[in-house]
Amino acid sequence: MSRRISCLGEIVVGIIGALVVAQPATASDAVRLIEKVTKKSDEIVIPYEKYELANGLTVILHEDKSDPIVHVDVTYHVGSAREEVGKSGFAHLFEHMMFQGSENVGDDQHFRIVSEAGGTLNGTTNSDRTNYYQTVPANQLEKMLWLESDRMGFLLPAVTQEQFEVQRATVKNERKLRVDNVPYGLTPERIAEALFPEGHPYSWQTIGYVEDLDRVNVNDLKEFFLRWYGPNNATLTIGGDFDREQTLAWVQKYFGSIPRGPEVEAPEKQPITLNEDRYISFEDNVSLPQLTMVFPGSYARHSDEAPLDILASIIGQHQTSLLYKNLVKTGLAVRANAFQYCQELACQFVIVAKPNVQDGVTLSDLETIIRDTFSEFEARGVQDDDLARAKAGLIAPMVYELESVNGKVSQLAANETFTGNPNQIGTDIERLENVTKNDVMRVYRKYIKNKPAVIASVVENGKPEQVAHADNWSRYKRKLPKYATVDKSKLKYRTPVDEFDRSIEPAAEPAFFAPVPKLWTGRTKNKIAVLGAVNNETPTTVLMFRIKAGQRAEPADKLGLAMLTAAMLNEATTQSTAEELSNRLQKLGSFMAITSGAMETTLTLKSLTKNLDETIEIAAEKLLFPKFDDADFERVKAQQLERIRDEKKHAGRTASRTFRRLLLGEKNSVSNMDIGTEETLANITLDDVVEFHSTYYKPNAAEIVVVSDLNKRALLKNMTHFAEWRGEAPDAPPLMPFPEIEGRTLYFIDRPNAEQSQIIIGKHSLPFDATGEQYRLQILNFPLGGAFNSRLNLNLREDKGYTYGISSQFHGEQEYGFFLASASVRTDATDASIREIIKEIVKYVEGGPTDHELQFAQSAMGRINALKFETPEQKLGFLSKIQTYDLSKKFVDEQKTILSSINRSELNGLAKKHLNVKDMIFVVVGDKTSIFPELERLDLEIVELDPNGDRIVAGESG
Known part of the structure; x- marks a missing residue:
């Protein structure tokens, strides 16, 4: 190992020597301290205390006083792998429902409360877990615990069939946006079907099948919640600047009364093998064909995972890899890389390549060269440099992740969920450091050499001849069990009993501003x-x-x-x-x-x-x-x-x-x-x-x-x-005058068979100005389209289910700016979406923001300042903005003054000046056959453009 990697290794010394102290039960059995891990010298470890409540909830606390923020994460050990056959997409759909309000939190108020507190939030679902998280100013912690506990213990009384229908439509829109309407979007789904046996937990994707989402109702969702969302299947992790004793008291107050759910056993590992290569293919709206080879692997944290990660690095990562040398460097491919994708139950070793078709290279050629590359690797073996750079490249990101409280909390939560040991980072690094050349060759022979794989060809529409090999495996017709309606009367609700009035929202703590970096x-x-x-x-x-x-x-x-x-x-x-x-x-x-x-x-x-x-x-x-x-x-x-x-x-x-x-x-x-x-x-x-x-x-x-x-x-x-760099560069040439635009003109581009329509509505506006009128326009936009619970998003997503999301912004560069609202919407709701967007903007211009909306914008935009300077990257972005726009170091203080003093009258004037729909143009990209007749009924002039943006002359084909 070279001196460079040994320097990195010095950081790792002593990791396993972290002080782990197991603790007996405290005087109160309500909150039991399980263990405490502290940091010694320069070891890489995330200090924490681990507790357990009587109801089985695991609580992990990590104190970090470096920034005045806290990050709260609740991870449930349930993902799409726990779903029943025929009910795919449930875990993800339920993630959406968890933001719709609970018994003591109004409909769509979760987003409002967190935003108003100056925080950010989200939830994510994968095959193995679902998590919900918020990052907020430190003095907002109690409110976050109240919110999370209310949806853990009091969600079901607030869930309605209407909410269910809206979120089902939203998830279907999300699938179209991320899967059906993007190039290569169907590839993971088709590969999973071919790789895993029917019924295997990974044989369907987390987003699910539309047909499964369509066949269920709200009671199925409630049953899913009651089965998996008990406190004994959850980990609450809190990191940041907090008082430990006060935080534990709040945790017990808000979570302690929630009854246990059904017991949850750890799922069995289910790695798979294939008896022969499975060739599959499909046509898609792509610019280049793509070859994907997937070999079955082990499973997450198996002893073979680390050497397979290093093998992937040697084979296909960075400019030092063999695939780069043999495919990209030679110009035979525009992309070729390898990686290991590991999940709790099984892993996959993946290779993806796109040919340079301009030189006549085919997918079949790529497959041949990839297989030749395996033979080359076996002949050359693993070199010292291979191990050194792969280990350093895999370990360094673990160190960088410790720069944010979010990153540290995420590691603690995931490690506890999947291993029961939050202090896993040391073990993970040790596993990588201990990998030998023999280990890498061993896993190559075990999982890759002469082993069957799924080989997927994605080819251009109308060009089936591009496939690497004729298909020898076909998609099966899914065997769906007969759907049985859940009897609502048999749902076993668990009702917490509190000694306080949970309906009272914790008082809003006063806003405070994190100090600007020195x-x-x-x-x-x-x-x-x-x-x-x-x-x-x-x-x-x-x-x-x-x-x-x-x-x-x-x-x-x-x-x-x-x-x-x-x-x-x-x-x-x-x-x-x-x-x-x-x-x-x-x-x-x-x-x-x-x-x-x-x-x-x-x-x-x-x-x-x-x-x-x-x-x-x-x-x-x-x-x-x-x-x-x-x-x-x-x-x-x-x-x-x-x-x-x-x-x-x-x-x-x-x-x-x-x-x-x-x-x-x-x-x-x-x-x-x-x-x-x-x-x-x-x-x-x-x-x-x-x-x-x-x-x-x-x-x-x-x-x-x-x-x-x-x-x-x-x-x-x-x-x-x-020091020796010399010379002077000339100024860039001046911009040409911008064209006058014809307002209320709709520019249409046909995208045949598109699953959704892309809409942009906008106009010219002001260049960037951190403390002038353009900054005030940011405040104006916040209630209209700058927040999740803005008027536009509540209308088109939450009320109508037209879109996965819509936003608006006043975008400013140094020399120009513009206003735009944009969304990807259901094809059958294209004209209706445009009407609703126009309606909301016109209404906003007529009345401006309400008192409540102004107060919300001031609170949210003011308090979120505490989150802006935590990570080195955030600080770097802040410095870059100062440099780019030649800002005063006190511009943040000036923005605070503007934000706190601006009033509705000023904002009303800005709305009338900058949001006149008559000045706006409309751009729509969608399926002409499906939507054009409805668009022609809008009170807009329509101009058709080709995909390059050039006008289509009358009589030309669209």
Whole structure:
């Protein structure tokens, strides 16, 4: 093992020596302390105390006083794997129902209460667990415990058939949005059906089948809750700044009376094997065919999991992998990678590749090369560098996750749920560190070598000849048991009995504002401005180079040049190959990304601070000494071309691209995708890339923001790698005038057989201004479409079930801005959705926000400030905003003043000035056959566009 990886390993020393103290029962059996884990020296461990209530609820407390916030997570050990055959999607549907209110929390009030408290919230479901979480200012903890306990113990009396129907429609919309209406979206479902035996808990997806969702009613849902949502199947984890004794008292008060549910046994592991390769295929609206090979594996935390993770890294991750060398580097594929996907009951070893069809490469070719790559791996064996970089690359993210209380709580909750041991991080790291070369070869022979797999071909519509191999396995017709209606009278409700009035919501604590990070400024030896902040919570550094070399500087006939240049900086330099640089970064446990946007190119890096100097040395090499090799250029250009074609297959991106071009004008580069178009990319040569780099990549166009546990002096010392960088970049050319838009015009793009319609409604507005009128527009928008319980979302999602979600915003850049409301809606509700959006905006303009809505916006937007500066990435974003817009360090204080003093009269005036529907245009991407007749009945002029956004002349085919 190299010195670099041993440095990383030094962090790991002593992990298993964490102090774990088992505790006897306390004087009160109500809250029993099970164990206490503390941290010694520099070991990687998350300190916690673990308790158990008499009703079986597990409680984990992790104190972290570094920021004035708390994170509350309730994880139930139930996911889609616990569902009955024929009732798929129930766990996920129930997650939605848990936000609809409970006996003492009104309909849709959960979101309002958390938002008003200045918090964020969500819930997630996977095959094995469901969790609900909130991050709030520290003084809002009691209210969060009241909310979570009320839906654990008092949900069912508030559940209605009407709520059930709305959320069922919402989940079906979500499936269309994430699965049915996106390229390759059906791939996981089809693979799971082929991989697992019918009836296996993983043979269906968490989102479920629509036919299953349609065949059940609200009583099925209630039965699911009563079976799985008892406190004895849950873990409550609290992390952050709290008083331990007060928190335990609140936990006992709010959760202690909830009766136990049925006993829950740990599910049996169910890894599977195949007796032969299973070839499957289907056609989809994709730009490139895709090959996916899936080998059955072990199961999560099995002794083979860690060596299989390392095998996946060697085979198909990063520029050091064999698949990259054999497929991507050669230009045969635009993508090829491998990973292991592990679940509680079974794991999968997955390889995904897309061919470069422009060179005549087929899916069959890819399969052959992948299998040849396995043979190559077996012949070469596992090398020392393989182990070093794979282990470092897998362990470093575990360290980075400790930067946030959210990350630490998530680890504690998951580890307790699946192992009964919250202190699992040390064991996980030890498992990786102990993997040997023989272990990796052993699991290769056990799971991959000559072993059957599911080989899935996703091919372009109308091109069945693209499949890798003729199908030898067909989807079975699902055997659904006869549906039996649940007898409501036989549901065994569990009613808590409290000694307090639970209907009284805990009083709202006063808002407080987290202190803005203490900032420092400096300059490198060649005068690059540096803005930094110290973060002492973890020995890590995040740093961003910002270079004013973005799309803004591109010629109109060479759109995509800035992005192509940035991509080339990820390739070879004059001093090193791309593989050598990737190898160094992985062994350091560092991450680096170079990308370009509308206004700038950014290089963002994350590093363990002790490895920062070498990481910055690599950054300097990439930025200043690119090789600009011809072969690299042709490959990277082909990859960017595929991204352009793929973008066209996504309705949302098509709508967004069209909206920007209409508002900002075709002559302005920033109105287009930052990756360019097929036509403009064809115009770009390697000489163009070299010239763009030599013209704009200069120190006078660069700025640096950094968040680190290093102080200013030590940090600037690491910048010596840029000391000899010289030269001046010119200013980008001025923007062309924006076109006048014809309000109340609907621009329509046909997307045949689309499962949903994408809608964008909007107009020109103001550029970004942190303390001016544009900031006031953020306040104005919050009740309209800026929060979950905004007018638009409550109407279209919660009341009508038209969409999975809708939002609106006043978006501001340095030189331009616009207002837009956007949603992906049910095809049969396209015209109705447009009418409702118009109605809500018109109503808002006429009356403005109510007193309650203004108070809600002030409370939510003010209190959430406490959450903005926790992680290094959040601090980095804050610093970047100050630098980008040349803001005063006191702009946050000015925003507080504006927010607290703004009144309805001012907001009413802003609404009338900036939200006139008559000035807005409408962009709709959907199935013309299904929706066009209804759209023609709207009081809007309709202009048809082709997928490129160009007008269709009368008589042309749409």
